[in-house]
Amino acid sequence: MLGDVRVRSRVGFEPERRGSHPYLPIDFRILHCQPESAGPVSSRKIRRLLSFQRYLHCSRASRGVATHNPLHILDHDYTGQAKCMLEKVGSWNFDIFLFDRLTNGNSLVNLTFHLFNQYGLIELFQLDMVKLRRFLVMVQEDYHRQNPYHNAVHATDVTQAMYCYLREPKLSKSLTSCDLLLGLLAAATHDLDHPGVSQSFLIKTNHYLAALYRNTSVLENHHWRSAVGLLRESGLFSHLPLEDRLNMERQLGSLILATDISRQNEYLSKFREHLDKEDLCLGNAGHRHFILQMALKCADICNPCRPWELSKQWSERVTDEFFHQGDVEKKHRLEVSPLCDRQTNSVGQIQIGFMTYVVEPLFNEWARFSDTRLSRTMLGYLGLNKAGWSGMLEEQQAAVAPETDPATPDDDDDDANSKVLPQGSEES
Numbered sequence: 001m002l003g004d005v006r007v008r009s010r011v012g013f014e015p016e017r018r019g020s021h022p023y024l025p026i027d028f029r030i031l032h033c034q035p036e037s038a039g040p041v042s043s044r045k046i047r048r049l050l051s052f053q054r055y056l057h058c059s060r061a062s063r064g065v066a067t068h069n070p071l072h073i074l075d076h077d078y079t080g081q082a083k084c085m086l087e088k089v090g091s092w093n094f095d096i097f098l099f100d101r102l103t104n105g106n107s108l109v110n111l112t113f114h115l116f117n118q119y120g121l122i123e124l125f126q127l128d129m130v131k132l133r134r135f136l137v138m139v140q141e142d143y144h145r146q147n148p149y150h151n152a153v154h155a156t157d158v159t160q161a162m163y164c165y166l167r168e169p170k171l172s173k174s175l176t177s178c179d180l181l182l183g184l185l186a187a188a189t190h191d192l193d194h195p196g197v198s199q200s201f202l203i204k205t206n207h208y209l210a211a212l213y214r215n216t217s218v219l220e221n222h223h224w225r226s227a228v229g230l231l232r233e234s235g236l237f238s239h240l241p242l243e244d245r246l247n248m249e250r251q252l253g254s255l256i257l258a259t260d261i262s263r264q265n266e267y268l269s270k271f272r273e274h275l276d277k278e279d280l281c282l283g284n285a286g287h288r289h290f291i292l293q294m295a296l297k298c299a300d301i302c303n304p305c306r307p308w309e310l311s312k313q314w315s316e317r318v319t320d321e322f323f324h325q326g327d328v329e330k331k332h333r334l335e336v337s338p339l340c341d342r343q344t345n346s347v348g349q350i351q352i353g354f355m356t357y358v359v360e361p362l363f364n365e366w367a368r369f370s371d372t373r374l375s376r377t378m379l380g381y382l383g384l385n386k387a388g389w390s391g392m393l394e395e396q397q398a399a400v401a402p403e404t405d406p407a408t409p410d411d412d413d414d415d416a417n418s419k420v421l422p423q424g425s426e427e428s
């Protein structure tokens, strides 16, 4: 699936080299991509200006290769059904995968535009509708369609979840239009141009982004700077005073940077402290911003709190992306990152750990802050999904167990250890 990256690199798909950083010859643009014939090497200048994904679009178009997702006019039936779905865009059971199919892969543009319209943000900020649509199309295109998980559908899902949180009573009565605008913008752009690999992968392969951001919140910094680049390129806010624009860009950065999962405890402790002291005052702009950060963090990792059918799909996709990275690491004899080895991990195990140590603590605090029906629904699904994965793991282990000698289960420690995990479970 990855093809031979070295051979491919001679025909115009070499990784971008910036400055003099030594570089492992791995091309992130083809990590999750089906092999395709290489085209002429004529657009290096363009490529340097574009994100990975838009370069791919560009190069396909210049070779006359149809993109997977032309923005052509949709079937009336599909458009009607998509519109119908948008009437219930605040529902926690919203099927984002169905919505993406009905919009022909344009879920991010359609859903975000709809929410901007619904909140009256277009009139309030005197936004040019053509510029807004163009901006959203660029955002959608800059997500990598090939990534199993970190793609535009994930961004749409996070935006939809963010909208659900913005509607919660505590937030809806205190947030300003500016907060709403920033919350939605941050959700839509929070993983922009994600390469489908982790920060540790970028660091160990000496990727220029790791050097640029000094190995700190490398991906999040890149998502933010990419979003700012598109805001400026589209001129969406060009009619606003420079000071306001810069302020918005800064706040957008602060929201996106909060999604760095390695800083989870820092945010969670601060949240807990505020809740213990009961000192959150949403009339205070700083406190409102902090709640927006927490809301975005919840939206970003809310997959395990969705109904099983949706949640399970996300779990399989994220595992697929992890295992893909592990395969590349093995191929290049790099140390395989945690959770990325398909021989020693499974979807269920990864999910149970993630739910227990990351999702539950965050959503328990969120439910303390916003004790509503939605919070109880989310915790309810979280419990059910965790039980679902545990049940599946038990079944797998029971299926493995008969192969061992039932008469002497405890007489050999090594044997017992090898029975703990099902070997070679490749669920995705």
Ligand SMILES: [Zn+2]
Residues within 6 Å of the ligand: 154, 158, 190, 191, 300
């Ligand atoms: Zn994300």
